[in-house]
Amino acid sequence: MSMIAGLIDYLRGSEKKTALVAKERLQIILAHERAGRGTATPDYLPALQEELMAVIAKYIHVDRDSFKVQLGKHDQYDVLELNITLPENRKL
Amino acid sequence: MAKVIVVTSGKGGVGKTTTSASFSSGLALRGNRTVVIDFDVGLRNLDLIMGCERRVVYDIINVINGEVLLKQALIKDKNCDNLYILPASQTRDKDALNLEGVGRILDELKESFDFIVCDSPAGIESGAFTAMYFADEALVVTNPEVSSVRDSDRILGILAAKSKRAVEGLEPVKEHLLVTRYDPKRVNAGEMLSVTDIQEILRIPLLGVIPESESVLQASNAGNPAIHLEKSDVADAYKDVVRRFMGEELPMRFMTEKAGFFKRLLGGA
Numbered sequence: 001m002s003m004i005a006g007l008i009d010y011l012r013g014s015e016k017k018t019a020l021v022a023k024e025r026l027q028i029i030l031a032h033e034r035a036g037r038g039t040a041t042p043d044y045l046p047a048l049q050e051e052l053m054a055v056i057a058k059y060i061h062v063d064r065d066s067f068k069v070q071l072g073k074h075d076q077y078d079v080l081e082l083n084i085t086l087p088e089n090r091k092l
Numbered sequence: 093m094a095k096v097i098v099v100t101s102g103k104g105g106v107g108k109t110t111t112s113a114s115f116s117s118g119l120a121l122r123g124n125r126t127v128v129i130d131f132d133v134g135l136r137n138l139d140l141i142m143g144c145e146r147r148v149v150y151d152i153i154n155v156i157n158g159e160v161l162l163k164q165a166l167i168k169d170k171n172c173d174n175l176y177i178l179p180a181s182q183t184r185d186k187d188a189l190n191l192e193g194v195g196r197i198l199d200e201l202k203e204s205f206d207f208i209v210c211d212s213p214a215g216i217e218s219g220a221f222t223a224m225y226f227a228d229e230a231l232v233v234t235n236p237e238v239s240s241v242r243d244s245d246r247i248l249g250i251l252a253a254k255s256k257r258a259v260e261g262l263e264p265v266k267e268h269l270l271v272t273r274y275d276p277k278r279v280n281a282g283e284m285l286s287v288t289d290i291q292e293i294l295r296i297p298l299l300g301v302i303p304e305s306e307s308v309l310q311a312s313n314a315g316n317p318a319i320h321l322e323k324s325d326v327a328d329a330y331k332d333v334v335r336r337f338m339g340e341e342l343p344m345r346f347m348t349e350k351a352g353f354f355k356r357l358l359g360g361a
Contacts, residue, residue, distance in 0.1 A: 017281075017283070019279070019286070020282065022238050022285050023285060023292075023293070025238065026238055026242060030242065030293060033246070
């Protein structure tokens with residue numbers, strides 16, 4: 001919704017129609033769910049994450065929360081994505 | 093060649109059994125040899141909606157287990173000459189429905205029927221999966237409501253990935269959207285998703301719109317599929333659905349508010 005339309009709605013005190021809210025919510029959640037389809041998280045992913053984390057923890061001190069393993073899709077390729085946020089101001 | 097059609101939705105209570113009963117009756121009324129199968133093992137209800145509950149002797153599980161012949165379990169419909177009902181078992185476990193057994197029954201039915209309508213249970217577990225696995229076409233019954241639309245999307249994903257046609261790399265299952273319990277008045281008021289919204293989200297061709305109506309309950313009370321009701325929008329809507337399914341091109345109806353008396357008087361519609 002444009003800002004002006006939003007402003008008019010605000011001034012009129014009317015809220016967004018619920019059907020529109022429903023449509024927008026569905027579009028967002030279904031886009032997310034469709035993206036996950038076909039590349040359902042494999043069973044080994046949690047174990048892989050644990051083992052990788054153990055290896056990295058030997059050399060670098062990282063938080064559990066700053067470590068993410070994801071399997072995604074990029075064009076036709078399945079991509080295994082490792083995301084580690086290194087601690088700041090800290091010598092490795 | 094006989095066609096297998098699954099009536100599915102994911103979500104419960106959206107009108108799968110009502111649709112299966114009326115759709116199969118409509119096909120039969122147009123001269124097609126039709127059989128409708130209840131896949132809801134343990135919670136059968138198609139027999140009640142079709143009004144043949146007191147004539148159920150054997151069921152699909154008896155046939156799968158080889159205890160009776162298929163023709164012994166088929167019940168002839170009271171309204172249509174060309175229609176038969178194959179009831180689900182009320183006492184067995186739903187795991188008694190296995191793919192291999194169901195495949196055998198369908199192959200046998202294909203020899204003597206034009207259309208095999210499979211009334212799926214709700215959910216995405218084995219019963220629902222078995223009902224959709226062999227489908228050539230699917231009627232995806234959807235209410236204009238968020239949870240129903242989401243579940244329909246999920247079902248479409250399963251049809252596209254796990255049905256027999258998908259697994260064997262054949263032409264995909266032909267999907268049809270059927271929007272039920274539609275209330276144009278609430279759509280106009282911005283309180284309900286419109287057919288266009290639902291189509292935009294699910295992206296499959298629309299087969300028809302069934303308006304919300306009190307007469308559906310009256311039909312189920314009496315054990316007469318809604319398509320047989322006289323002077324009823326629901327009956328007309330289902331007849332349209334069947335004609336479109338058979339290939340006729342008909343404009344959509346029941347998508348706009350009925351003009352009230354005064355509005356008509358004033359030339360509003």
